[in-house]
Amino acid sequence: MLKKLKKENMGSSNLGWLESRFHFSFAEYMNPDNINFGVLRVLNDDIIHPNSGFDTHPHSNMEIISYIVDGEITHKDSMGNKETLKRGEVQYLSAGDGIYHSEHNWHESKNLRLLQIWILPPQSSLPKLYGSQRFIKDDRENKLLKIVSSQNGDAKVKIYQDINIYVSELNSNKKIKFDVNDNRQIYFVQIEGTSKINDIELKDGDAMEITKESKINIEAITNSHFLFIEMKEL
Numbered sequence: 001m002l003k004k005l006k007k008e009n010m011g012s013s014n015l016g017w018l019e020s021r022f023h024f025s026f027a028e029y030m031n032p033d034n035i036n037f038g039v040l041r042v043l044n045d046d047i048i049h050p051n052s053g054f055d056t057h058p059h060s061n062m063e064i065i066s067y068i069v070d071g072e073i074t075h076k077d078s079m080g081n082k083e084t085l086k087r088g089e090v091q092y093l094s095a096g097d098g099i100y101h102s103e104h105n106w107h108e109s110k111n112l113r114l115l116q117i118w119i120l121p122p123q124s125s126l127p128k129l130y131g132s133q134r135f136i137k138d139d140r141e142n143k144l145l146k147i148v149s150s151q152n153g154d155a156k157v158k159i160y161q162d163i164n165i166y167v168s169e170l171n172s173n174k175k176i177k178f179d180v181n182d183n184r185q186i187y188f189v190q191i192e193g194t195s196k197i198n199d200i201e202l203k204d205g206d207a208m209e210i211t212k213e214s215k216i217n218i219e220a221i222t223n224s225h226f227l228f229i230e231m232k233e234l
Contacts, residue, residue, distance in 0.1 A: 001212050002198055007205030017052035021045040023189075023207055037187050037209055038231045039161050042118035045189075045205065047111050048073075053104030059095040063119040063129075063159045065148055066091040066103070067167065067227060069191055071112030077101035081130050088137060088167075090147050092157050094121060094129035115189065115227065119161045126160050133157050141169050144176060164230045170195070170220040179215045185233045186210035193224035202226075 011022035011029025022029045023043035024036055035041075041062070048054075053074075066073065068089050075091055076082040078100040085091055093099060105112035133156045139145050148165035149155035155164070170176060180186060188210060190202040196219040197208055210216060211233065218226070 001210070002200055003209040003211075004200055004202065005207040005209065007203075007207075010205075010207075017049045019047040019049075021205065036120070038185060038234045039120045039163065040117070040187050040229055040231065041120050042116065043187070043189065043207075044116040045113070045191075046116055047113050048103075048105040049111055050105055050107050050109055053106075053112075054102055056100050056102045058098060058100050059093075060098040061095060061121060061124045063094045063121050063161055064092065065117040065119070065157070065159070065165065067115040067117065067147070067165075069113040069115065069225075071105060071110050071114075072107055073112055073114060074104045074106050075101060075132075077130065079128065079130055083132060085132055085134070088140065089132065089134045090157055091132045092129070092148065092159060093131075094126060094159055096128040097125045099128055099130075115191070117165070117229070119159065119163060121160050122162070123160075129159065131157065137169060140167050142171055142174050144168050144178065162232055165227065166230070167227045168218075168225070170218065170224045170226070172220050172222050172224075174220050176218045177215060178218065180210070180213050180230070183233050184230055186213075186216065186228050186230050188216075188228040189226060191225040191227060193226075194221040195219060195224045195226060196221060
């Protein structure tokens, strides 16, 4: 089953310094019929304007992945980590019983765009994790790049939950196939450009819930940048 989710129907917010599109209930956007998709609890498409960002704030019992679409993010946390990441790079943390961090765009003139992905952990109060990975465009151009897996998986970024996250920048008219194992489901995000997923068109900002499918065929109509999260059915 393929359920297309148009960006126009998603939650949104504009705080001046921050523009957000909410794929699931978050902040002032509350829809009791749209809380999560499996273990995927939050997916926010955020634009943070120059010289602004999220000041120090807490998280606990959540696994958080930030995928940088454009611009630069500077992270600082209570474990002593501080770094700046750019397009296509990935930052992750598993907050365990509590962590404080900040995220800012300190660039003087350029917006920061990122996907903030929150995953429910398999249990509470797990040991804290933090890390990043500096992928380059060649890693994902015209191929699937697995950027996140579980601890038992083979991605360079490993969290506790049983998920896999893939990204690609697929040139116009290129195609990729992905086999979906039994009892697994996918949340697909069209970040930039336009694709067809099993002949259903997604434009930039759209998403798709994919359940009870054995494979997906992805075709780039224009140059296409996308991400999808593969997980257990619940």
